[in-house]
Amino acid sequence: MSKTNPSLVPSGRSLSLLGKANLQQYVVYLGFLAIFLFFAIVLRDSGFLTVRNLSNIVLQTAPVTIMAIGLVFVLSAGEIDLSIGSIVAVSALAGAVAMNGYGITAGIAAGLCAGLLIGLVNGVLVAYVRLPSFLVTLATMGLFAGVARSLTDLRSIPVTNSAFTGFFGSGTLLGIPSLVWWTVGAICIGHIVYRHTRFGAHVLATGDNNRAASVSGISVPRIRLTVLMMSGVLASLAGLLYAGRLQAAKYTLGETDLMTVIAAVIVGGTLLNGGKGSIIGALVGSLMMGMLNNGLILMGLSVSDQMIVRGLIILAAVAVSLREKSR
Amino acid sequence: MSRFLTLSAALAVSIFATQAFAAEGVTVGPHGEKPTPAASVTLTADEVQKIKDGNYTAALVWHEMSEYTNAVNRGAEAEFAALGITIVAETNASFDSARQQSDVETVLAKKPTIIVSLPVDPTTAAAVYDPARKAGVKLAFIDNSPAGYEHGKDYVTIVSDDLFQMGSKAADAMAASLGKKGKLGYIYHDADFYVTNQRDRAFRTTIETKYPDMKIVAEAGMADPARSEEIAQGLLIKHPDLDGIYVTWAEPALNVLAALKAAGNTSTRIVALDLNEPAALDMVKGGSFTALVADEAYNIGRTAARAAAGSLIGKKAEPFLVVDSLAVTKENVLAGWKTSLNKDAPESIVEALK
């Protein structure tokens, strides 16, 4: 079609920009591949390439990946959600307590409702009270970290329901671990919603130019509310996965995840200030974070050195992906 | 002292701790174990050679990194090096059980024969260490062990401080400094923490039973270290004539020092637990601090490593091994630093002593 269209003449300038745009999309994949090859060579005798180790990476990153999906939507809409770590803890604890009292269905429902409600609180404050999401979720992060601590008086709650731990943690279906199913399912649904629905398009438009979205008939407040609620529910799902895997819920669950999730999402090509992002990129970013943790431990580095090297690699990855993105 | 945060989570343990106080005078393990001196773990030259010949490997799986963990870590590293055991991985869970679980899974890829670890949380620890236990890895724990694990079968031993001894030595140091008489303030940790509770009660018990001319006339519980200055101020307003104050650990003790300074009080002595550079500096400069009681953290690491290595050649270790502690004063600060952390005292303290 465009071949016969004289008005669609590409200028040289636009062509080069297009080429650049394509390259930048692949930075995360190239980075992932480079790190993978590096570890595969350096750690060839240290068990890095064993199926067991590689599947560990995927299983360990499942909750971070699930949270990352929510954050891609939130960042794309021009907002941020710092409270996801606290939602993980509150949901896991609420789920564990409800399950021990009233069974598995109640447990799952309680866990997911906790995330939904916290997301609702965040969303209403951001979308309708018009407070900045950074401050709202900074506050709810602290607030619900406190709730998680007081909920069970700092106690860990054991999760003994084997249906639950199988469903969310250590079980398998058709020989494939349940955490892999959760990851694949969430990524597929997240990707389709993000790239192929009107909602996804409206999220991007809102984060890109909320005035343009608004005059185009998109309800910007509703988009903001929805993405924060999605983020809440996905973080609570991550909390249930943690509880299933650990067979216990604890207030420290998710506490250290926020920075990992943000790094995974940004490295995966989602802009911090909205309008652009990638669900698949976030998956690769999350796996990259998990692989880094894993590989640096297997290299036998001291804990301090691991932190330094990880920080430098994330810095390099972010520098490359962001530099390519800005003109 | 950040290690308390770990144990703060370990409330399951505190249930045992409460029972443990019934038997005054000794430290008991998290499951009520009787303490055995760490020095009981020995290896003969033959045994060392046998271990060396085994080409074993070890992984260190920490709950977090602090000066304390560093000292334990260095101790374990030194002992493993002496036994020809290669350390293949070292991890830090930042107090996150889920992360510790991932760390254990990850280090297993290197097939270590030994894991030395401080569990973030005993309730969740079974799920964390199960893959290692099932793989037949020798597990040696610091401070506590996973709920449901059986000594000798599932793990080698638990190594910890002699908590009662620490509190008791703090009382002795206070008595030495005040000539065995005087009025005392007592600032204890007001929370259900196994480590601090045992130490605090040991101080009180020792004062009450051993020093009849010393009296605890004022006491205050501290839940949040950040508020310890206010607590100390309150104590000093009601009792301006205190001869000495016991503080549950060094960090809040610095706030007590600030309160003393603000009140222009130079006569009241402070005794606290754990080494801390600013506190030690005040002590060597002739300030309010008179003694700091420290555990042999380095020795905890050595003992855990040695016990785990011994188990590889069939040597049984006692379930609960405790290391000694020592009262560090102006006179022995350099040697004390070395004994506790196996590290030279900070430059500032060496300078101040000149």
Next chain:
Amino acid sequence: MTVTDVSPVLKLTDIRKNFDAVTAIENFSLDIFPGEIVALVGDNGAGKSTLIKIISGVYAPSAGTITIEGETVTMASASMARAHGIEVVYQDLALADQQTVYMNMFLGREPVNRFGLLDRGKMISDTEKLVQELDVRIPSAHATIRDLSGGQRQGVAIARATHWASKLILLDEPTAALGVAETAKVEAIVQSLKTRNIGVLIISHSLDQVFKLSDRICVLRRGKQIGIRKTSETDKNEIVSMITGVN
């Protein structure tokens, strides 16, 4: 085509808008006919933007009626104005810079297939067809807005309005930020809208442009309607004196 035998696409009758005690617009009446370009001119603060907001549904008038093809309507929102076939090309264009041309073209009104998923094929082919008809020279329907020049962006914004407007397009200072060549290009696009049988209301500071494009000129001064002239029957001097109130 004579103006009298066709009914106006938009008829404003005695429109008044008060903000508290201040009257921003009074007794404004204007008919716009299909295929006609009407220019709205006036100094800053004359009430042009208030009027645009009334016609685009952002403000409800305090008094007066809006009639669209013979039917009196009340418009409480921009969406309702759009539903009545009125599109606005805002001064800031209201484009999402990091999205593609085709996504902007369908912003808020994206077509979906029977699975409820975005029908990208339709969006792309409709976009290509339209930019070709309007001769908006852009590299591709897939191009990202921020990679386009100012004139190309304006072209996309006008193309979007054209695609959706069935009655009227409001153009707010369409060439204010453009260079000479790009201005000429955009003017040509506006000119071509006359063949589409919809009304165009253009706001411009450039009298040259107004005289070049419009069929009639409506002058506002301090919220009052000074008069409407046929472009062919007036000259710049008259319009300037109407705008400034100085003879």
